Amino acid sequence: MFQTRHSVRLAGVATLAAAALLLAGCASSGGSSSGGGGSKNYAITFLPKNLGNAYFDTSDAGGKKAIAEFKGTYAEVGPATAAPDAQVSYINTLTQKQVGAIVLSADDQKAPCSAINQAQKAGVKVVTFDSDTAVGCRDLFINQATADGIAKVEVDMIAKQINDSGEIAILSAAANATNQNAWIDLMKKDLAANHPNIKLDDVVYGNDDDQTSFDKTAALLQTYPNLKGIISPTTVGIAAAARYISTSSYKGKVAVTGLGTPNQMKAYVKDGTVTAFALWNPGDLGYLAAYAAKALIDGTITGKEGDSFKAGTLGTFKVGKDGTVLLGDPFQFNAGNIDQFNF
Structure with missing residues (x-):
């Protein structure tokens, strides 16, 4: 879900360069093995389908809020436009940077799986949210609703x-x-x-x-x-x-x-x-995804069905079938209630 801009190759190259600089900056300012979280690597990077998207701006801000609560290091990188393999290079770079976790809204069910598997072999936890990969190629999926x-x-x-x-x-x-x-x-x-x-x-x-x-x-x-x-x-x-x-x-x-x-x-x-x-509230979705990543890094959960973890102010959540955590049911907005919300 989603909002895009931009052109093709030059924009992609520029975005990759900017992402590399951003990641380098994060690594030098707390994205080390401790990630700002003591002995745990709480360097957690959000990788949305595309940048410049109001929906992901909100979800990733929720993730940033959660990561600040447990004193981790937040970053966001991503392509200018959504495409099946657009996220692969970012996953590879994040693996090389040895982040603690990647929180990903997948542009494609299968295209990023090889890169994700390499990240997991390197000890990086991978949480998908909003849009999932194939079940076998991530640790958890945070589902906004069924x-x-x-x-x-x-x-x-x-x-x-x-x-x-x-x-x-x-x-x-x-x-x-x-x-x-x-x-x-x-x-x-x-x-x-x-x-x-x-x-x-x-x-x-x-x-x-x-x-x-x-x-x-x-x-x-x-x-x-x-x-x-x-x-x-x-x-x-x-x-x-x-x-x-x-x-x-x-x-x-x-x-x-x-x-x-x-x-x-x-x-x-x-x-x-x-x-x-x-x-649903995309801010809550990102917030929950960040706490799920923390629980994986802590070893509190592994992603198996029946695992449970505390997600800050949202409360306790349980892992369901196929490593899925459900945020909740959709909410209908109309003229009678829309002024109550600001996101």
């Missing part, structure tokens, strides 16, 4: 907003985003089983880029003139779709829902473009 729960809340919202009848489309992130694809598959099943009068016309991909998502929204509305609703299970996509519709003749006629953050969606809720949308 895939079933996310898919169901999105279908329920669009069904309510279009009176359970009409044509809809899905505006997703990248075509290979593992979390997005899992949710979309479940949405399709829910629609087929429980909403026979809703027709899913198309699934399109905005690549977690604001302008691309904006353009894809325009194209959907031109291609499907009877469209009544758009589900966007990505924070970039839902904001771009709402921005397009808010100043068009489709406002009030085409519903927009999905997953978004309160701050980015507040104006669209208040002007009537969006009735309701859902999300």
Whole structure:
């Protein structure tokens, strides 16, 4: 989930260079074997799908807060744009820097696995959050909500907003985003089983880029003139779709829902473009991921089912099947409650 910018090769080279400098700086200012945490290596680096993304800015800030609480060393690095193998070089560099843990939102289920396995062999703990890798190539996955729960809340919202009848489309992130694809598959099943009068016309991909998502929204509305609703299970996509519709003749006629953050969606809720949308608190997600990394570094848990650990102010969490820790259920935001939140 996600917000991108930037161009291709030169931007990638520049970002890699900047990442190397940042990591070198971290190593010289506390990212050593102690990582600022006494005898434990609490040098923990967050590696989101891409930088410059409001969602990951919030999640990683939650991680930074947690790491400060247990006196570790926080860093964040990442590619300018999300791509299947864009995170591999960062994982390799972090392994060479001997960080204590990498907290990763995976751009691809399999592409980073070889690099992750090398990191684990070097003693680096690897925690995924938001978007998982294959089960065998990380220590833990911090799941923001169950895939079933996310898919169901999105279908329920669009069904309510279009009176359970009409044509809809899905505006997703990248075509290979593992979390997005899992949710979309479940949405399709829910629609087929429980909403026979809703027709899913198309699934399109905005690549977690604001302008691309904006353009894809325009194209959907031109291609499907009877469209009544758009589900966007990505924070970039839902904001771009709402921005397009808010100043068009489709406002009030085409519903927009999905997953978004309160701050980015507040104006669209208040002007009537969006009735309701859902999300979890990404700050809590990053906070929980950081404490999970600490527990792995401490040896309090290994990632096996039944392990439990304390996550600061969030309380105690238990490791479930396949090394998964669940944050909680999605929350619906609307005009009645959106002013209570600031992220």
